[in-house]
Amino acid sequence: MSSDTTTKIPEAAAAPPPGAATPKRRVPQGHQRLLTRRDRIALGLMAGLPTILHVALVWVTALASIALAFTTWDGIGFDSIQWVGLRNFEELFEQNPQFWPAVEHNVIWFVVLIALPTPLGLFLAVQLDKNIRFSRVYQTAFFLPVVLSMAVIGFVWQLVYNPDTGLINSIIGANEPGRYIDWIGDPDLNLWAILIAASWRHTGYMMILYLAGLKGVDPSLREASALDGANEWQTFKNVIFPTLRPTNTVVLVVTIIEALRAFDLVYVFNKGAEGTELLSILVTNNIIGESSRIGYGSAIAVVLLVISLAVIIPYLVATFRKERRA
């Protein structure tokens, strides 16, 4: 620090009185250098290291798994990598009995999250936005599941769904031969059972997003619509909801991401057995473990990547177009 005035608080150093900080030791001659050699090395490291890490950990790995999708490899030594062209994909599309169900379940996951917890979360947010009594308590209660990890939610709901000793079957007496309900094993039931657990959490998430959106709505809009004689539903439909447009976009993106990365809940629940197959679980099952099928697993991962890009690219294009217009 060059002068007393700037040492008192760190913030002051950033904006000292003009002219007070001219360096006395070394007067720059001719061309003014912005940075010394040391500075440039430091900055180079600061920018370079993260770049190297990012490229190595994100881009190289992503591109490597795309390349590996066209090979077969058991993960033992690089010389055992064999180029097989599109065979992994052919096998995946034509022979794997779990692949198409997995794609379907990822789609169902998204549709259900949009159709069920999203409107429910919006409804709760609107109610809480009215500053009713104990609003904070309700808010906390509905948001609590979001704080829990998906794996924990899986364990908790398993206790509810366990066909022999679980809460539901014990209450309705469906754990006896003859009227047995197998919530976890029956492929007609298990996906829906899991989706209820997923919605239980997602509702709170949506509620908080919408609540934040609603807090940002200009109160004068409500006043104006009240003066125009609109009832509560009309106000919501014609005034409030349209102003939530940015929030809706966020909700849509968040829900798509949730549907594509769905994994932990199902893995804990029944490891993606028949009825609950998901792409992420197929990837894991093929890659993790002894004598793994890394090439084949990568091919599934590439399919997941392509689906993600198909969703993300239109979104980015739309966003950029809007920005350019603005």
Added chain:
Amino acid sequence: MHHSSLGRPMPGTSRRTVLRGLGGTALLGAGIPLLSACADSSESSGTKTVTVGSNASDAVPKKGYADVYAAFTKQSGIAVDINTKDHNTFQEQINTYLQGTPDDVFQWFAGYRMQFFAAKGLASPIDDVWKTIGGNFPSAMHDLSKGQDGKYYLVPLTTSPWAVFYRKSVFQQYGYEVPTTWDAYLALCKRMKKDGLVPIAYGDKDAWPAMGSFDQINFRLNGYDFHVELMAGRASWTDAKVRKVFDTWAETLPYHQEGAVGRTWQDAAQTLVAKKAGMYMLGMFVAQQFTDKADLDDLDFFAFPEIDPAYGQDTVEAPTDGIMLSKKPKNHAGSVKLLEFLGTPQAEEIYLKADPSLIAASTKADTSGYSALQKKGYDMIAQAKHLTQFMDRDSRPDFTSTVMQPALQKFIRDPKGIDSLLSSIERQKKTIFASG
């Protein structure tokens, strides 16, 4: 006076403050090579130590192995450094573990899973060890310890049979008799159902127990050799012999506990404990669920009934665990000494004192301390003509976990459509076994 890119005056000091704050980041980056350098320096363990990679993470086996290694140290003066990893994590990481810098010796399973890593050059042959310990083991154990090249790669330690478990008191109460033939077995199932019992307890949520059911029916019906051919990917899954296994299995499915795919084996075992189920076909580890001493004494088992008299009951499924030598052990001489010690009956006796749910792989081990259940299991294995290891140990694990587990779950939930299921298995098998 310096100018920032924003055009506002900006003193040199502020730039330094920023750099100082961020300097830590650069230091962090520099710290990474430093840390790895530290790790290298700790490798200088003396030749008086043998390191062991252990998957015995549960309390009971962990103590058992610790006792065995302590006894070895006492006898030989060679210290044993045990590196225990969580059981499932060990299995998931075995690939990278063996390719990196593995411990001198590591605990693993007999069968194809051992042969696979042996064939990949990730384990050292131990024929010299077997010259010393060979006499301690029956011929079936010799076969189990060999790689596909005919060399020995494993010292077997413990094993335990799969069989049909039941409660003596339940059989007494209803006057049931142990069935030895398939017809008697089916008749017993029918009677149990009439008596209000679940004839066969069943839980396949973890997806592997159904493999055991398949194995039993397969080698009773088609013999040991066909089991080996099928597991090695040489026989076809669309073969009429395989079709017959599923048909035979389907005959008993109405007598199995309902909703098996949603139930763990532990929960299924509880129905046997509670005397609600009559029988349960599983490994001897089912005894772990009998926590009450009186219940445990009431537990008994019989060999899976004969289906084809040509094969009788000559094959026993007996998954065997043991220990292997890694590809480049740092202390080769010490490792050999340890393996020789582990191949002695004494080492197995020490282990089994701590873990009575298993039996010794060696026929020389003293059986006087065995429980009635252990003695019976021991006799069953000693008299067996062939020992199998379980589907996921006798075949490629990538095939069994990604193809067979979901296929068998589908079958036991809905036994219709066997033909399309089998042709799907066969198509997937071909591509997996073709990939090296």
